[in-house]
Amino acid sequence: KAGVTQTPRYLIKTRGQQVTLSCSPISGHRSVSWYQQTPGQGLQFLFEYFSETQRNKGNFPGRFSGRQFSNSRSEMNVSTLELGDSALYLCARASSSGDFGAGTRLSVL
Amino acid sequence: AQSVTQLDSQVPVFEEAPVELRCNYSSSVSVYLFWYVQYPNQGLQLLLKYLSGSTLVESINGFEAEFNKSQTSFHLRKPSVHISDTAEYFCAVSRQGAQKLVFGQGTRLTINP
Numbered sequence: 215k216a217g218v219t220q221t222p223r224y225l226i227k228t229r230g231q232q233v234t235l236s237c238s239p240i241s242g243h244r245s246v247s248w249y250q251q252t253p254g255q256g257l258q259f260l261f262e263y264f265s266e267t268q269r270n271k272g273n274f275p276g277r278f279s280g281r282q283f284s285n286s287r288s289e290m291n292v293s294t295l296e297l298g299d300s301a302l303y304l305c306a307r308a309s310s311s312g313d314f315g316a317g318t319r320l321s322v323l
Numbered sequence: 324a325q326s327v328t329q330l331d332s333q334v335p336v337f338e339e340a341p342v343e344l345r346c347n348y349s350s351s352v353s354v355y356l357f358w359y360v361q362y363p364n365q366g367l368q369l370l371l372k373y374l375s376g377s378t379l380v381e382s383i384n385g386f387e388a389e390f391n392k393s394q395t396s397f398h399l400r401k402p403s404v405h406i407s408d409t410a411e412y413f414c415a416v417s418r419q420g421a422q423k424l425v426f427g428q429g430t431r432l433t434i435n436p
Contacts, residue, residue, distance in 0.1 A: 247422050257413065257426035270423055304366060308422060312357050312369035319364075 217243075220305050220315035228323050232293040235318045237305030239286050246288040248280060251302040251317075260303075263288050295322045325350040325416045329427035337435050338406055344399040344430045346388075346414030356397040357415040357424070358388055367413065373397065409434045 219238045227233050239246055248260040259272040263282035282288040292299055300322045305315045330345040348354065358370040371382040378390040388399045397414060414427040 245422050247424070249424070249426075256428050257415075257424075259423050259425070262422045264422070270421075272423075302366070306422075306424070310355060310372075310374055310417075312359075312372045314359075314367045314369070317366040 217311065217313035218305055218307050218315035220303075220318050222318060223316065224319050224321075226321045226323060227295050229295055229297060231295050232291065233295060233320060235290045235303055235305075235320070237288045237290070237315060239288075239305075239307035241286075243307045243311075244286050245308045246282060246286065247306045248288070248290050249304045249306065250274075251304060252298075252300070257304075260290065292320075297322050325354060325418060325425045327414050327416050327425055327427035329412075329414050329430050331430050332428065333431045333433065335433045335435060336404055339403045341402050342400065342404050342408075342432065344412050344414075344432065346397045346399065346427060348395050348397065348414075348416045350395075350416060350418065353419045355417045355419055356388075356390060357417075358382075358386070358397070358399050359413045359415065361411045361413065361429075363410075370399070370412070404432075404434050406434050406436065408432060 217240045221236045245264045247262040251257045262270040266282045277293045280290045302317045302319050304317045307313050326349045328347045336342045356373040359367040360370050371380045373380050373390045381387045386401045411429045411431050413429050415424045417424045
C-alpha cells in the first residue's frame with residue numbers, strides 16, 4: 215500500500231478560482247509536509263503539519279493555506295489562483311521516511 | 324538553515340558507463356540526506372537515504388551514495404547505467420528531527436546508447 219495518497223492527480227482551473235488538494239499519509243503517521251514543484255523555482259517547501267498543528271511554513275503568500283484532520287489527512291487550499299500557481303504539488307509524510315505521494319498536477323488557465 | 328547544491332544541471336553518459344551525480348550541502352547541525360529520482364510526468368521516488376550509521380548507502384537498483392561529513396557531500400554513483408536510468412535526480416537535506424526538506428535544483432541524467 216502506498217505510503218502517501220494524493221487526490222486528485224490532475225486539476226485544471228482558471229485564474230481567480232480556488233482549489234483544494236488532499237493528502238492522506240499511511241495510517242499512524244501524524245506528519246505531513248507539502249511542496250510545490252515548478253520548472254523555474256524547483257521544489258519548494260510550503261508547510262508542515264503534525265497532529266493537526268502547523269509547525270512550519272515556507273515563503274508563500276497567504277493565498278496558500280492548509281489544515282490537517284484528526285485522521286492525519288491533510289488538505290491544501292489555494293485561493294484566487296494565478297497562472298504562476300501551475301505546478302506539481304507534492305505531499306510527504308515524515309521526512310525520515312523520504313516517502314512522497316504521486317502528486318497533484320495543477321494547471322491554471 | 325540548510326542548503327543543497329547539485330553541481331551539474333545535466334549529465335550525459337553512454338549506456339553501461341559509470342556515473343557520478345554530485346551533491347554538496349550546507350548545515351550547521353546534523354542532517355538527514357536523500358536522493359530522489361523523478362521520471363517524466365511523475366512524482367518523486369526515494370532512491371536512497373542516509374539517516375545515521377554506515378556512511379555508504381545503497382539502493383536496490385545499483386545506485387549508492389556516500390555521506391562525507393568533512394566535505395559536506397553526498398554524491399550519487401552507479402558503476403554501469405542503463406537507458407532506463409534516464410531521469411531527473413534530486414538531492415535533499417533535512418535537519419535531524421525536522422520535517423522540512425530542502426532540495427537541490429536537480430540533475431538531468433541522459434543515457435545515450
